[in-house]
Amino acid sequence: MSDVALSVRDIYKSFGNVEVLKGTSVEVKTGTIHALVGENGAGKSTLIKIVTGVYTKDCGDVFINNEKGHLDLMREKIAFVPQELTLFSQLTIAENIYIDEEPLTDSKKFIDFSKMNNMAKELLHELNVEVAPETILSELSVANQQMVQIARAIARKFDILILDEPTAAITVIETQKLFEIVKTLRSKGKSIVYITHKLDEVQEICDDITILRDGISIGTWSVSEISRDEIVRQMAGGKLVKYKSPDRKADSGKILMEAKAISGYGFYDISFQLRKGEILGMAGLVGSGRTETAEAIYGGTKIICGELFVNNIRVNNKTPTDGIKNGIIYLTEERKTKGIFPNLSVIENIMIPIIKNYKNGLFVSENKLEIESAKLVAQYNVKAPSIKEEMCHLSGGNQQKALLARVVAMNPRVVILDEPTRGIDVNARAEIYDKIDELVSIGIGIIVISSEMEELQKITDRILVFHEGTVSKEIKTSEASNENLLRYAMGFNDEEEDAHEMQNNN
Amino acid sequence: MIIKNENMGNFFRKIKNFKESGILIVLLGMYALVSILSPNFCSMYNFGVLLKAITYLCFIALAQHIVLLLGDIDLSVGAIAAFSGVICGYAMGQFGIPIVPSIIIGLGIGVLCGLLNGLIVTLLRVNALIATLGTQGIFIGLTLVITKGSAVMGLPKGFFFLGQKVFLDFIPLAFIIMIVALIIITIILRKTPFGRHIFAVGSNKEAARVVGLRVNQVKIKAFMMSGLLSSMAGILMVSRLTSAQPSIGDGWIMPSVAACVLGGTPLTGGEGSTLGVLIGVAILSIIENSIVLLGISPYWQTFVSGLVVVIAVAVDSMRQRSSLKKKILIEQK
Numbered sequence: 133m134s135d136v137a138l139s140v141r142d143i144y145k146s147f148g149n150v151e152v153l154k155g156t157s158v159e160v161k162t163g164t165i166h167a168l169v170g171e172n173g174a175g176k177s178t179l180i181k182i183v184t185g186v187y188t189k190d191c192g193d194v195f196i197n198n199e200k201g202h203l204d205l206m207r208e209k210i211a212f213v214p215q216e217l218t219l220f221s222q223l224t225i226a227e228n229i230y231i232d233e234e235p236l237t238d239s240k241k242f243i244d245f246s247k248m249n250n251m252a253k254e255l256l257h258e259l260n261v262e263v264a265p266e267t268i269l270s271e272l273s274v275a276n277q278q279m280v281q282i283a284r285a286i287a288r289k290f291d292i293l294i295l296d297e298p299t300a301a302i303t304v305i306e307t308q309k310l311f312e313i314v315k316t317l318r319s320k321g322k323s324i325v326y327i328t329h330k331l332d333e334v335q336e337i338c339d340d341i342t343i344l345r346d347g348i349s350i351g352t353w354s355v356s357e358i359s360r361d362e363i364v365r366q367m368a369g370g371k372l373v374k375y376k377s378p379d380r381k382a383d384s385g386k387i388l389m390e391a392k393a394i395s396g397y398g399f400y401d402i403s404f405q406l407r408k409g410e411i412l413g414m415a416g417l418v419g420s421g422r423t424e425t426a427e428a429i430y431g432g433t434k435i436i437c438g439e440l441f442v443n444n445i446r447v448n449n450k451t452p453t454d455g456i457k458n459g460i461i462y463l464t465e466e467r468k469t470k471g472i473f474p475n476l477s478v479i480e481n482i483m484i485p486i487i488k489n490y491k492n493g494l495f496v497s498e499n500k501l502e503i504e505s506a507k508l509v510a511q512y513n514v515k516a517p518s519i520k521e522e523m524c525h526l527s528g529g530n531q532q533k534a535l536l537a538r539v540v541a542m543n544p545r546v547v548i549l550d551e552p553t554r555g556i557d558v559n560a561r562a563e564i565y566d567k568i569d570e571l572v573s574i575g576i577g578i579i580v581i582s583s584e585m586e587e588l589q590k591i592t593d594r595i596l597v598f599h600e601g602t603v604s605k606e607i608k609t610s611e612a613s614n615e616n617l618l619r620y621a622m623g624f625n626d627e628e629e630d631a632h633e634m635q636n637n638n
Numbered sequence: 639m640i641i642k643n644e645n646m647g648n649f650f651r652k653i654k655n656f657k658e659s660g661i662l663i664v665l666l667g668m669y670a671l672v673s674i675l676s677p678n679f680c681s682m683y684n685f686g687v688l689l690k691a692i693t694y695l696c697f698i699a700l701a702q703h704i705v706l707l708l709g710d711i712d713l714s715v716g717a718i719a720a721f722s723g724v725i726c727g728y729a730m731g732q733f734g735i736p737i738v739p740s741i742i743i744g745l746g747i748g749v750l751c752g753l754l755n756g757l758i759v760t761l762l763r764v765n766a767l768i769a770t771l772g773t774q775g776i777f778i779g780l781t782l783v784i785t786k787g788s789a790v791m792g793l794p795k796g797f798f799f800l801g802q803k804v805f806l807d808f809i810p811l812a813f814i815i816m817i818v819a820l821i822i823i824t825i826i827l828r829k830t831p832f833g834r835h836i837f838a839v840g841s842n843k844e845a846a847r848v849v850g851l852r853v854n855q856v857k858i859k860a861f862m863m864s865g866l867l868s869s870m871a872g873i874l875m876v877s878r879l880t881s882a883q884p885s886i887g888d889g890w891i892m893p894s895v896a897a898c899v900l901g902g903t904p905l906t907g908g909e910g911s912t913l914g915v916l917i918g919v920a921i922l923s924i925i926e927n928s929i930v931l932l933g934i935s936p937y938w939q940t941f942v943s944g945l946v947v948v949i950a951v952a953v954d955s956m957r958q959r960s961s962l963k964k965k966i967l968i969e970q971k
């Protein structure tokens with residue numbers, strides 16, 4: 133085997149009039165983890181899709197183990213976890229993992245289901261996903277679906293594993309598991325290309341880093357010789373946006389929303405108050421009930437018992453339409469399945485919920501729509517070839533920014549942001565935190581659900597930590613740390629901790 | 639001069655980017671081909687025949703188009719046409735109800751049928767394909783029960799005006815009605831919030847729900863609109879044939895879907911245009927017409943429509959894959 137596993141040379145790629153890759157080169161050494169970073173829309177996913185044969189390149193070369201890359205070779209040598217999930221929602225986990233490579237019975241005619249399920253079970257266990265392999269995929273949380281997607285990739289034979297933002301949708305614990313596996317793969321001589329916006333992860337596990345800016349590869353460094361700020365600067369061409377949290381007086385405002393012992397599908401007995409002028413965080417592990425709680429609050433599912441108040445008025449949101457009427461707007465964590473309208477324009481994706489407000493007589497005024505959405509697109513820095521472009525042609529991070537713009541356009545009183553910065557680059561992330569602060573300062577109540585402990589500590593005032601469907605701890609952000617958040621999320625509370633310490637002392 | 643040139647460039651780019659241009663070229667090419675093969679094709683008389691065929695198929699295809707936009711499919715369009723046509727005829731022929739109220743009753747039946755479809759699909763959450771497969775049987779069954787299988791005769795003469803009046807020897811009144819309906823539907827789909835909501839629901843139903851659109855309402859209304867269009871086809875057909883025959887909608891489903899798919903409305907919803915539908919309808923009608931003119935056995939007609947459906951769907955999926963490649967080729971030049 134050669135010492136360069138993957139060599140991508142001078143790739144060009146355009147979609148219509150839009151030039152996305154303008155001479156991109158990357159060289160991945162065998163047995164290393166190679167980070168590929170760049171701002172939203174820089175062309176990372178496009179490059180990877182060329183390397184894996186999803187797109188065809190306009191010109192340039194791809195070499196795999198010094199052999200000129202063609203489709204069969206790509207299929208044979210590369211395993212790929214795409215940014216957007218490509219799973220079959222009506223098949224079981226095991227079927228999803230081994231699709232097209234199902235183990236057969238001795239007669240070689242039928243699928244050996246028990247063998248397949250056992251294999252899947254082992255693999256899932258390795259990935260820390262304790263769900264029966266016979267479970268239908270659509271019953272899983274996004275995080276677990278992401279793990280299944282990873283399992284599908286590593287269940288195959290490959291020399292090169294490409295991961296496109298694999299940790300955007302999972303929490304620390306799964307991330308650590310993934311890292312262990314990736315490291316093991318490296319020690320076995322496999323090469324890994326790792327795309328992420330989380331620079332901590334780059335520093336934690338990657339050996340080399342290639343930075344992409346506007347479709348051009350700026351350069352490759354060894355991770356140990358480049359600083360975090362320098363990475364961001366290189367990504368953005370000099371710009372470095374630092375987020376500074378404003379001084380807010382928590383607990384001062386009136387109560388915007390209050391939940392009194394609400395229970396529903398996937399959560400129980402949850403009480404909290406959301407005050408004007410504060411950001412409330414929701415922390416927890418996969419399946420801890422944060423998203424389920426949010427969904428019931430805005431009317432996506434039902435609150436089975438308990439009471440919810442908005443501005444001291446009891447509300448009963450039977451449908452999202454009700455929730456929205458009551459001023460509660462939810463930003464989904466499932467961008468692809470519940471967020472975007474893939475074949476509608478960026479304009480309509482942002483404006484469709486409020487399109488009724490833009491009428492000239494009976495008809496929608498395209499002009500007004502365009503002007504208004506252009507404003508939002510500029511504000512949220514959505515990079516799109518044109519605002520008339522179909523949404524599915526935007527990069528993942530830019531879709532996310534457009535969805536945020538939509539939430540703001542809907543004139544909310546309370547906003548629930550479920551993983552708001554999923555897939556968003558470092559600078560844009562700081563800008564979005566600023567936007568969130570802006571919303572708070574004009575009196576909108578904000579709940580942020582996030583799997584990133586750092587994010588919650590940076591922007592919230594108070595954090596509810598969820599464990600197995602209920603709030604195990606409410607904590608002031610000033611008192612929160614990665615360690616105690618994680619501890620509460622895993623269900624240890626202070627008393628146990630104290631008891632533990634006492635035992636140790638004895 | 640330079641400015642003029644730029645304008646020209648823009649103009650051509652617009653044509654190139656015009657989504658229906660590909661299928662329009664197919665239409666024109668086919669038209670030219672058939673004109674050469676059969677001199678009769680270009681006669682005024684035949685043009686009138688062609689317009690008639692286009693009229694009825696276009697109503698039905700528009701009905702189908704609206705449902706396809708939702709990402710659903712409606713197998714009962716023909717049945718609704720027959721049912722409402724027969725009821726309308728029955729009201730006049732059997733009960734002596736005046737023409738206009740009878741027509742309104744007929745249209746009302748179409749809307750009700752659409753409502754029933756919509757309710758089954760939304761409230762009972764039955765897949766539209768299955769739901770309309772069932773209701774199709776119900777509507778046809780009722781039609782047969784009412785007519786006992788034979789045509790309703792003795793309709794008032796005044797009623798025939800709608801389906802038989804021809805202007806300038808070749809433009810049927812029904813065609814004009816169809817064009818007016820087409821324009822109205824286009825405006826509704828393109829310009830009203832309701833129309834845009836149809837596209838949103840078809841593009842991603844879950845997302846539509848999350849952003850607060852009333853998905854069920856949108857669907858039900860769309861099915862009702864579709865039912866209305868189907869009933870128009872049925873009633874006009876009764877007027878043209880001067881009797882209400884229970885079989886008028888037979889065999890309309892396949893061409894309705896074929897015309898839409900040919901015209902760029904995929905079965906997955908959220909995309910497509912009424913102009914595309916019209917072009918698709920015209921192509922199918924020319925094929926059908928030329929089979930007659932060229933003296934090919936009419937038995938081949940069904941075969942050919944079937945073939946066209948298969949080709950249309952295949953072309954549709956190829957178009958999706960190749961549109962990117964083509965763009966790239968153009969760019970490289």
Ligand SMILES: Nc1ncnc2c1ncn2[C@@H]1O[C@H](COP(=O)(O)OP(=O)(O)OP(=O)(O)O)[C@@H](O)[C@H]1O
Pocket residue numbers: 147150152170171172173174175176177178179215515516517524525526527528529530555557
């Ligand atoms: N099929 C397509 N048609 C048109 N434009 C496209 C298409 N796919 C991608 N693009 C454009 O190419 C650019 C790069 O997209 P890409 O998805 O590669 O970005 P990315 O670096 O992965 O960003 P992110 O971090 O947001 O995932 C974007 O501006 C996007 O609009």
Ligand SMILES: [Mg+2]
Pocket residue numbers: 176177178215296527528529
């Ligand atoms: Mg990407």
